[in-house]
Amino acid sequence: MIPNPHDALVKTVFGKPEHAGGMLRAVLPAALAETLDWSTLTLRPGSFVDLALKEQHSDLLYSMRWHDGGEVLVYFLFEHLSAPPKKDSLLAFRLLRYQVQIWEDWLANHQDAKSLPMILPIVMYHGATPWSEPRLFDALLDVPASVRPTVTPYLVQFAFLLNDLSEISDDELRSGAMTALARLTAICLKHARTSADFIKIFARWMDAAREVARAPNGLKSLAQVLCYILEVNDSVKRETLQALLEREIGPEAKEAIVTAGQQLIEQGLKQGLEQGLEQGLEQGRREGECAVLLRQLRRRFGDAVDTAIEQRIAKASTEQIDTWIERVWSAATLTELLAD
Numbered sequence: 001m002i003p004n005p006h007d008a009l010v011k012t013v014f015g016k017p018e019h020a021g022g023m024l025r026a027v028l029p030a031a032l033a034e035t036l037d038w039s040t041l042t043l044r045p046g047s048f049v050d051l052a053l054k055e056q057h058s059d060l061l062y063s064m065r066w067h068d069g070g071e072v073l074v075y076f077l078f079e080h081l082s083a084p085p086k087k088d089s090l091l092a093f094r095l096l097r098y099q100v101q102i103w104e105d106w107l108a109n110h111q112d113a114k115s116l117p118m119i120l121p122i123v124m125y126h127g128a129t130p131w132s133e134p135r136l137f138d139a140l141l142d143v144p145a146s147v148r149p150t151v152t153p154y155l156v157q158f159a160f161l162l163n164d165l166s167e168i169s170d171d172e173l174r175s176g177a178m179t180a181l182a183r184l185t186a187i188c189l190k191h192a193r194t195s196a197d198f199i200k201i202f203a204r205w206m207d208a209a210r211e212v213a214r215a216p217n218g219l220k221s222l223a224q225v226l227c228y229i230l231e232v233n234d235s236v237k238r239e240t241l242q243a244l245l246e247r248e249i250g251p252e253a254k255e256a257i258v259t260a261g262q263q264l265i266e267q268g269l270k271q272g273l274e275q276g277l278e279q280g281l282e283q284g285r286r287e288g289e290c291a292v293l294l295r296q297l298r299r300r301f302g303d304a305v306d307t308a309i310e311q312r313i314a315k316a317s318t319e320q321i322d323t324w325i326e327r328v329w330s331a332a333t334l335t336e337l338l339a340d
Contacts, residue, residue: 016043025038027163035067037067048101049098057077059076078124079091079126090140092160096156124163135162136158170187174205187208199244224260238329289321293325300328
């Protein structure tokens with residue numbers, strides 16, 4: 001299992017202004033959105049999420065201009081937990097820390113500045129249950145109710161904008177002013193990892209999938225979405241997904257599913273290498289390859305991948321494993337795939 005499959009999808013799609021713009025417009029109050037020059041929306045480099053929380057969050061920082069001049073920073077935090085964070089997670093506090101880091105980076109490049117740009121903190125949440133935790137930072141402060149009116153002027157106060165996909169209907173996502181790829185990504189983030197029958201939901205979005213596939217570099221973008229689906233939902237079988245896409249889009253869709261499989265393998269190998277650095281790169285690479293091969297075999301052939309197959313893979317040479325990995329998406333049967 002890739003530790004954070006959401007991160008790759010989020011950054012591939014919403015890391016591009018043309019896809020992020022529609023999502024941001026949907027979240028911001030209309031009166032505020034009208035004051036911004038959306039043609040200046042620009043992705044800024046860097047991430048501000050704590051290393052310990054990388055598996056739970058992704059983040060993107062955008063900048064744009066007010067129509068009247070001056071810069072606005074938009075900090076987009078993606079919450080990947082399957083349920084809202086516990087109260088002791090202090091999300092608003094972490095957002096405050098991230099904002100301070102953003103301002104410090106900004107000041108390093110604007111040393112003569114006498115003011116700071118406004119930061120709009122936005123949280124996109126795609127858990128299975130609606131968000132229920134405070135969105136106001138000062139709600140985290142332990143202040144007696146009787147004293148709060150007196151001390152309010154001295155408290156740090158801000159709220160973050162929340163884009164809770166569990167509270168947005170599929171029809172609203174479909175009719176929103178987002179690109180087809182952004183809509184398809186949103187529906188996958190909302191349903192793919194929690195729905196046992198996701199393939200039926202995905203089938204209702206083939207109009208968006210066709211639009212994505214027929215755009216420039218569309219099959220590559222579609223492959224990223226398919227990679228995410230196959231990674232987070234074990235009930236979606238590669239053959240079923242491929243049949244749906246070829247029926248609704250055409251034979252060219254096979255390229256996207258094959259690319260998705262290759263991306264899964266590459267991500268798994270990268271994870272294996274990273275985990276194996278302390279043990280030696282070659283051993284880490286081999287362990288990563290074995291783990292990825294077994295996972296893909298189980299996806300394709302289910303219970304046919306028994307203990308004997310596991311032992312055969314464990315004893316195989318690196319060259320043999322490489323050969324089998326290359327056959328994962330082309331061999332018709334398990335026997336054909338594991339042929340010497």
